[in-house]
Amino acid sequence: MFIENPLNSSELTFPVLECFHIVGFIVAIGSVALVDFRLLGLCLRHQTPGQLTNDTNLWTIIGLTVSVFAGLLLFSTDPDKYYLNSPFLVKIGCLALAIVFNYTIHRKVIFSRASPASSRAVACVSLGLWVLVVFGGMLVSFTAI
Amino acid sequence: MLLSFTIWLQNTDLFAYVRNSGYAYPVLLSLHILCISLFGGMILATDMRILGWGMRNHSISDIVNQLRVPKRVGFVLVATCGILLIVSKAEEYYYNPFVRIKMVLLALVAVHAVVFRSSVYNKAAALDQLKPLPVRAKLAAGLSLLLWLSIACAGRAIGYISGSAGSHHYAGLL
Secondary structure (H helix, E strand, C coil), X not given: CCCCCHHHHCCCHHHHHHHHHHHHHHHHHHHHHHHHHHHCCCCCCCXXXXXXXXXXXXXXXXXXXXXXXXXXXXXXXXXXXXXXXXXXXXXHHHHHHHHHHHHHHHHHHHXXXXXXXXXHXXXXXXXXXXXXXXXXXXXXXXXXX | CHHHHHHHHHCCHHHHXXXXXXXXXXXXXXXXXXXXXXXXXHHHHHHHXXXXXXCCCCCHHHHHHHHHHHHHHHHHHHHHHHHHHHHHCHHHHHCCHHHHHHHHHHHHHHHHHHHHCCCCHHHHHHHHHCCCCCHHHHHHHHXXXXXXXXXXXXXXXXXXXXXXXXXXHHHHHC
């Protein structure tokens, strides 16, 4: 059975969803990066990483929710195009890792007053994963045509 | 005049390289968006704190002053990538309505700085003493969020005007 996705009935849907997707991930990644930069000692040194995590937690969740939801709708407009695209699969893999990492090891290190070295290591892993997600996403838009 | 200047500029070695290399444009675009993601949180934190919608455990001046320099670093990184991207296809982008909208919005960011920097961002310590916060400060933060949000959306829309963004780099990547 073939069901037409109603999202494909207007040419405007995709660009508008993309704007939600982009603004969502800017908020999500931007708020996580704020904590990571703090872990690296690069900004907001008057605050502790724990305080910043608590301050930005809601932004991260809202950003992620908007971005993932818009992303799922974007995916639904042409699933065949994406699930065969290897940059897309790498992106989704890194995204899953980044989210799990953010709410497990990242948290644990931030709230356990870990050594500066492990704080820095965790910040680098977190930033690295998000960089891969963004680069993977861009590569999707250049290759899934 | 502007058009002939942009055509000359886009044909200088650097910008011609960005345009003609299969990788330079996509990599720069990725870096542009990556830096926006990494540094956008700083604008969000500053404006949300001024609006009182977040980070309320810290004073306005503490957040505004500490983020001032990192935000500038981010702006320079994002703008450098952006200039390389836009000038490399200056002739094509000259006619792109969303490039024009984005430039107007960026000019408004400059106007925003002229109007609000001395009275709001440079006086963050004084704002901490004022309750309720002056409308001017909240207006500055709200307009800042709105402007950057619009710039992000206008930026995405640039690629939808035919001939730009991904289309002709496809071959270069595969």
